[in-house]
Amino acid sequence: MKKVNWTKIRKLFPATEKYTFLNAAGGSPLPLSAANAGKDFYHESLMHGDAYWENWLKRVDDTRKKLAKFIHADTKEIAFILNTSHGMNLIADILKGKGEILTMNDEFPSSTFPWMHKGFKVKFVKPEKNIYTIENIEKHITKSTKIVISSYVQYRTGFRQDLEKLGKFLKKRNIIFIVNATQAMGALPIDVKKSNIDFLTFSCFKWTLSGYGIGGLYINKKWLKKTNIPQAGWLSVKNPENMDNKHIHLRNEASAIEVGCGHFPNIFALGGALDLLIKIGKKNIQNRILELDTYLEGKLTELNLKTITPLDKKYRSGITIVKIKNAKTIVEKLAKYKVMVAARGEGIRVSVHIYNNEQDIDKFSKVIKKLLRL
Numbered sequence: 001m002k003k004v005n006w007t008k009i010r011k012l013f014p015a016t017e018k019y020t021f022l023n024a025a026g027g028s029p030l031p032l033s034a035a036n037a038g039k040d041f042y043h044e045s046l047m048h049g050d051a052y053w054e055n056w057l058k059r060v061d062d063t064r065k066k067l068a069k070f071i072h073a074d075t076k077e078i079a080f081i082l083n084t085s086h087g088m089n090l091i092a093d094i095l096k097g098k099g100e101i102l103t104m105n106d107e108f109p110s111s112t113f114p115w116m117h118k119g120f121k122v123k124f125v126k127p128e129k130n131i132y133t134i135e136n137i138e139k140h141i142t143k144s145t146k147i148v149i150s151s152y153v154q155y156r157t158g159f160r161q162d163l164e165k166l167g168k169f170l171k172k173r174n175i176i177f178i179v180n181a182t183q184a185m186g187a188l189p190i191d192v193k194k195s196n197i198d199f200l201t202f203s204c205f206k207w208t209l210s211g212y213g214i215g216g217l218y219i220n221k222k223w224l225k226k227t228n229i230p231q232a233g234w235l236s237v238k239n240p241e242n243m244d245n246k247h248i249h250l251r252n253e254a255s256a257i258e259v260g261c262g263h264f265p266n267i268f269a270l271g272g273a274l275d276l277l278i279k280i281g282k283k284n285i286q287n288r289i290l291e292l293d294t295y296l297e298g299k300l301t302e303l304n305l306k307t308i309t310p311l312d313k314k315y316r317s318g319i320t321i322v323k324i325k326n327a328k329t330i331v332e333k334l335a336k337y338k339v340m341v342a343a344r345g346e347g348i349r350v351s352v353h354i355y356n357n358e359q360d361i362d363k364f365s366k367v368i369k370k371l372l373r374l
């Protein structure tokens, strides 16, 4: 595995010069590669109007290919969407009438509201010490359970699900597997095929380092065969350039769901961010995050602060929830020192990504010690 110069990587995120940014789980600063890719679009539009249309379409295709490869999907299985809620609504439309949902007790509402709104019955698994084991999920499965929805990483505890194990288990029982990957995509490796995932969706403004207004949707090929795309527009068909408005021949591809002209700058920003993530390498990224986690855990122990996050390595993500009373007030005070974290769960959510370093954690630890008079 190649050695990464993390100091150099950090320099690609200018926001880290002014802020101690420990809030990837809220929203990450952009790297230059993402911001520049978005900016290029506006500059081209400014100077050349629509002359770049073909070139933009090609760049969309290139980004789709990169994203597909990144999660081990086929390019035809990838659609660009706006956010997780958008993706979940589309999946719910595809699975209309398929039956009862089982999901996790502390899912973010983007995983549950779209289904509830569309009339699906939604049941919840209660965690044990913030952990969802397969055995526990199994206990909640009944004959009526047709779909399981789980986040890869839970936003309010940091618990990381074993997607391969859960996917294998659900496949055996013929249960549809849907994953909200918003708290992991870009930070932890995803293999949609090995994990037997039917649908996976995520927003890109957190760990994917691409800013707002862009998300990804993976639809396993088998659903593209079985399902009519739930919405259509001029770009949903096999030959859109014909502009035949009387005969609709939908493409058997996830991108048909995009319906019309896309949000180019946001998609290009994702392309720029993926270039960086791919260059660093998925294993390196995961290892660095786990390394910073260990450093943070050491500092918390020194301060005698507890976490509600399951700390076993196999459950570890980039998120740590530090048990603290009056978290909201403390978070506001930390922001005055330009230390950016969030109040979530039963305390303060500290999240570490590739742009962080040990000094960020030292600064957090120093300021929190002062604020809590430890």
Ligand SMILES: Cc1ncc(COP(=O)(O)O)c(C=O)c1O
Binding pocket: 083, 084, 085, 086, 108, 110, 111, 151, 153, 154, 155, 180, 182, 183, 202, 203
């Ligand atoms: C697990 C999870 N999903 C989704 C979101 C965001 O929702 P959306 O992408 O629908 O804006 C968040 C947090 O903002 C989250 O933690």
